[in-house]
Structures are given as C-alpha cells and as structure tokens.
Amino acid sequence: MFVQRTLRQAIKAQSAFSSPSLNAARILSSRFYSTQLAPLDASKLKVNASKNKKPLQDNSQLVFGKTFTDNMLVVEWDATKGWGTPEIKEYNNLSLDPSAVVFHYSFECFEGMKAYKDKDGKTRLFRPDMNMKRFNRSAQRIALPGFESEELTKLIGEFLKVDDRWIPKGRGYSLYLRPTMIGTQASLGVGASNKAMIFLIASPVGPYFPSGFAAVNLLATSEKVRAWPGGTGDAKIGGNYAPCVRPQLEANKEGFQQNLWLFGPEHQVTEVGTMNCFVFWKNENGGKFLFKIHYNGHDIHVPLDPSDKTSQAGKLTKRINDTIMDIQYGDIEGPKGWSVVV
C-alpha cells in the first residue's frame, strides 16, 4: 500500500512543528513519544549546593568562558516520563556513555544570556523570554524535547540566587549563562534521542574581545557557507559552529578578526562570526574611515566617529550600544518585559 498524501501535505505537517511555541513542543513530544509526559516544573527543584567556595577572580582577569561558578543546574528528560527533577549541584564533569548521541550526531543546542547587577545590587536578566523561545525552537529543529519556558527562567533565577557572589559588578561585566540541551541516548542508530538533559553552567565575563569595545576587521567569506535556505542557520545548534572555526582561523591569519558570512551568487550577507550584525543603510558621505570589510580582494571602509579615540564606533552604533546597556544594567527602563529582576 502506498501512502497517497502529497509532499505539500507532508511539508505542511512538518511546518506545524516549526512554531517555537510551547504547544508545538508538546505536540512534538506527544506525537513522537507519549502523551503523558511530565512537564518541566521549577517547583520540584532540589538544591544541593557545593560546599566548596572557589576563589573569585578580579574583573580585569576575566576571560570569556574559562572560569565557572561553584554550581550547575541539571535536569534530565526521558521519552517515556518527560522532565525529571531539576537539581542545582556542584559544578562537575558529565559522565556519559561513549555511544551517547551527543558525541556522534550533534544532538546539542544552547543559549547565551547574561545576568547583570544593577546599581541597587539586584540581579537582572535581559529578555530571557526570547532566549527561551529560541532555545525551544533550536531543540525542536533537532528532535530534542520542548520545555516550559517560564519554568526554566524560574530555575535560572534560583541558580542565580545560589551563585549570586559570582555575578561581577561594574558596567561591561556580567555572569554569562550557558543553558545547553544534549541528547544522551546510548545508541548509534540515527533517530530521535529518547533521553536528553538540560544543563546550565555560568561564567563571569567582561567584554568578549580582549580589545574591549573596539572596531573589528571583517573578511567577507563566500567559498565556505555558514547558513543556507532549508538549513539550520535559524537554530542555535552546535553543528553550526565547528565548521566555522577553520575559516575563522584563516581570517585571523590574514589579519581579520571575524568572517562576514555570505551566501549565494548575489553574495547576500547572512551573519558575522561571533557577533550581531546591524546595518544602517543611508546614502551619504560619512566622516573618516577607520576599519574595513575585505571583500573580493578590495577593502570596504565603514565610517567611524573620528572624535572618539576609545570606542572606535560610529555615533549610531555607540547610541545603540549605550542604550541597550542602560537597559541591561537597569539605569533606564526599557520596553515592558525586557528586564526581568530575579
């Protein structure tokens, strides 16, 4: 017997899963697994915090993602039961079967978010709902389970209370949070993982680049392609990252800090290495030129503010950056719901 549904119908059914909403997550779980799965529930949290207090580093010594706090957050998922008991426990190695699918088929996705100390000593998150939305969408793209966004945000809040002393004070400094989901099924057949784990680790950080808030040189890269239609560029999954490292090393050797990723015969811009890329398009003659994009053998100069020797940014860039930081550190009120005090 042949199934007579059209490819169009198949695609329609498939795109129902592409919604980042919790409903889609539930549909995914219930369709592929069971209908009676435990949701992620922050009220079940067990806190077994570390008794060891590692020494803190001075802000000036912080290197991105090298030092981690005393504890981590872990919660496991099973296809027959759903989400288990969340636990905050001492930061420690993960012990996994060597056949776990995370090692072979890249069942892994993550978020990068930060906790900021405001002038009153309160801890703030910046738009965590958006992180949770993307985290769910990324997980679903690779058939990992959905989860209740608000519950994970609550768990992150509890984690921040436990490791509060690790949140650096001072503008430009924050506690970087890395919620990660991995597939842990111990089996080499390629299919949806019947076991998964969310873990969260946290690292006190300053600016990502040791050079601080400064202009960077970009190498326009078209031979290697990072994102493509029908691909995974819209999901924050591990598989998007490792293939970009060789091109980045090559860019570095040529004197550029990052790649400007291009796609297709029109060389459309998809993104820039490790940072966001905003384009303000205006037909004008700008001021002096201080940094460059290197494209097709030519340097394209982007105007910076010549009066600002420190930050090496254009006026608009600086205004955007300052305003976002003002909101992140609670110096001004941002749009409703952007700042979450935990």
Place this chain on the structure above:
Amino acid sequence: MFVQRTLRQAIKAQSAFSSPSLNAARILSSRFYSTQLAPLDASKLKVNASKNKKPLQDNSQLVFGKTFTDNMLVVEWDATKGWGTPEIKEYNNLSLDPSAVVFHYSFECFEGMKAYKDKDGKTRLFRPDMNMKRFNRSAQRIALPGFESEELTKLIGEFLKVDDRWIPKGRGYSLYLRPTMIGTQASLGVGASNKAMIFLIASPVGPYFPSGFAAVNLLATSEKVRAWPGGTGDAKIGGNYAPCVRPQLEANKEGFQQNLWLFGPEHQVTEVGTMNCFVFWKNENGGKFLFKIHYNGHDIHVPLDPSDKTSQAGKLTKRINDTIMDIQYGDIEGPKGWSVVV
C-alpha cells in the same frame, strides 16, 4: 596597517588544508599549534583489557549500535604535546567537563566501518585506508587534529584481537566499528579545540534495517536541505546528522523509510538518509515496479526483479551487493589492498 592579500590568496591558502593527506594534517597542526607534536604511534599502545566478559548475543537478537563489546580504544591529543598514549581499556563512560566544546559547538566527527570473519576465521577490514582518509579530512574540516592513518589502522587491529570473540560469524553479520574524534577543551570561546580525543567503540551487528536486505520507500525532500555548496556535506561530522532527524521522522509518518535529499532549484540529488545511493542510468523499459520514490506529489517507481521475492532488488543491485560482500567476507579476492587481514 591593512593586510593587502586578496581573498583569492586567502582561499588558496585555505584550500591547501582541504587535502586529506597526512601532510595536510601535519601542516594544520604545525601552523595552528606547535611544530614539535608527537605523532599517533601504535607501538605505544597500553592494553588494560576488561576482566568482565559480558554475555554475547545471538545473531538474531542484534540491533544496530545497541550492544557494545567489553573494551574501547582511547587516545588523547593536546595542542602542546600531540598524541598521547593509546589505550585499550574497559568500555566505560566518558567523564568530561560540561564546558567541553564537544557539547556546545559540535567538535565531533566519526567513521563507520566493519570487521568481518572470513571462512578461515580470520578478521578482515574492508578498505580501512579510505575510512582513515575521510576521518582525517573530516577532522580537519572542523579544526581537530590530523593523525597517522596507518597507526590508527594498526590500533584497530589490536583492538580486534582483544575483542575477537565479539565479531559475529555468518554472512550479513559483522562487528561495527565506530572511531570517533571529539574536541575536549573546557572553554566556551569559539575557536580551535586545544584538546581532543579519539575513541573507538564496537557493536556486533546484522543488517542495518530490521527488514533485512529489502527495497525501501524514499521521500524526495527539498524544503530541508542536508548538503549545500560551501558546506560540510563532504565531511563525516556530527553536525550533519541531528538536523536530518525531524525530516526523517516526518518521512516515516508518511510511510517512507528514508529521505532522498535534494538541493537547489534543479532538485539535484545529494544523498539518501542512512545509505549509499548509486544511480545506474539507462534509457529502457524495465520489468515490474515494486517500490517507489515519492517526489513532488507523485510516486516514481524504480524497477525491481519480479522473480526475486526475497531480496526485492534489481539484478544489478544484487550483483553489486553480492560482489562487495564476497570481497568483504574474503570469498573472492577484491582489487589489491581492499581487504586487510588484521
């Protein structure tokens, strides 16, 4: 100062790394790390085999990649020292820092190869040099270290001696070998991993599909794209796999076993889910039609041999399959160097 080398030169320098040869591996290691790195050396092998002998399964009970042998092979790499001491030891969990880059950025690649028992009880590998060549190429694509192919083949031979009792006898049965390389640096900055590990695990297997050697139904898939120009389709890296699972689940729900992956406006065929895809192109009217590719709402039927009720294959497919298996199991001599008796 601006670097004035052209993008063309940059790309030329980069493609020097794309060669799968050992030289390229050495160049990669020496350029990015140090020039005095220890090569992979099978003569350093330490064997600490498990004292526990797990019970063997009957051939009829084997499920692909579910059961593993008593031991595993592990060798670690460090950017400042090169390859360490290879060890065969009891199959056991890997213990890794939760910030290890394999969990976040998919620094992982692998091979799938098999050990066969011939009629004299000898163990044979089928073209292991080709596996090693691709394994090196995959590792280099994601800035993991190169290694000496012949040395890893020797280590696999030693591993097979230790776990010899696990190699199933009988045509269609074999010991599946999974050499895997992962990046183990404990740091969240995106860059080349300064630590890595090759591990090999092994699983006794029968045919990949429980249905045995039988025709499958394919769903032609163009909305999601598995391989693309400038991408990673030519490397056997983890990141290629997880994104294919949702489309595969969708295909399964529609009654198809696998996806036939298409690319671009011309719908060029790139590959088929978990299997090799050979096309024999001939303008002819074949015999009866027994299975199908479902493309764009229509079923495309591929002729099978109506006289063969068991294998459901065309005559050419069966001839190719039988000949390859004859060589793999040592029943006939293949081209020089294809079979390696370990």
